[in-house]
Amino acid sequence: MSRISFTIDGVTVQAIKGQSILKAADAAGIYIPRLCAYRDLVPHGSCRVCSVKVNGRIQAACVQTVIEGAVVENNTPELEEYRSNIIDMLFVEGNHFCMFCEKSGFCELQALAYRFGIAVPKYQFLYPKREIDMSHPHVYVDHNRCILCGRCVQASQSMDSKNVFQFIGRGIRKRLQVNGDSLAKTDLKVTDEAVSVCPVGALVRKRVGYETPVGLRRYDEAPIGDDIEPGKGDR
């Protein structure tokens, strides 16, 4: 495997040819915020939270492969504002009621907003009307909280060898659809990866909410990304 080197915010990073900037940064202990990208799922650059500047041009770090000698900007006020704006838009576009959401404290959308120090979204709330599918005995889908990251769509196919979810519609009308009359009519099991990869409270296991006491939840003390680059996201 041929190794190449490039810089992120002036720090030289070694990477394997063909690797994404995001994976190379993770390996080098540099955190690039991301939302739709998830471990071994194939990244598709849809959320744009991982936007970085590569030789002066904005690229999604999850899909952009490393380039020998490239100058990558990550932690700049300009990029932080773009990322923060995306999180703002995701918040106003859905109905995110953190105060009673079971995912609160574990939610990656919320965690990014905490990390960016967002107290109030800069855009007007849309308060859309969305559905909740409670039909399945062990899992529910709350479309109010869905951010259309596509993790469940892909995980159901590639990890669970099923095809429970898909997207329908385009633009503001795009939404998650189950392949059946309701979630109960699909072959989804509570143990499926598709359920556990959801970054927000859109796909939730029933009857296990609020298991972890406030203060001990994943992002209560340490910001998201702290596992990759400790001590950077704290205020």
Next chain:
Amino acid sequence: MQAKTRIATVSLSGCFGCHMSLLDIDDRILKLAELVEFDRSPINDFKDFQSRCAVGIVEGGCCNEDNVEVLESFRKNCDVLISVGECAITGGINSMRNNIPLKECLDEAYLKSPGVYNPLNKIPNDPEIPLLLNRVYPCHEVVKIDYFIPGCPPQADALWDVLVALLSGKAPVIAYKNHKYD
């Protein structure tokens, strides 16, 4: 002796949880009492402004015309307004009605809901009752708000840190562990 900084507080369409959280600063409340004088506030039960205030703390969103009137009077009488808690910042639980037409909400509450006892079969419309707005508005969509303290309710430490910073003329920063939406 220098005059104490005057503070006004109000709970619009909220649950008073944010005010409870303010009391949660525990013995620091004595220190706060040394630093500030409460003007219009549920803490001393003054219903009107006594004089101009340096800081106005607003809990709750705007559900009805009275909320808007009170919020506007806060903007008029306070130098700095702080939106405190999720209801003031996002509309909160109340804003769950925002994607349901107002008439449907009232019909459900007063006419259709199981267990409703309403022999006249009328929706209350006494002139004393403030009219509901078409939807719930976060405070910053109604007047200019200067600072925001998120949380449901905000952590007592977040309230304390922001107040102390403002009173000592510094830019308020909420520490990561106190910056929560729940």
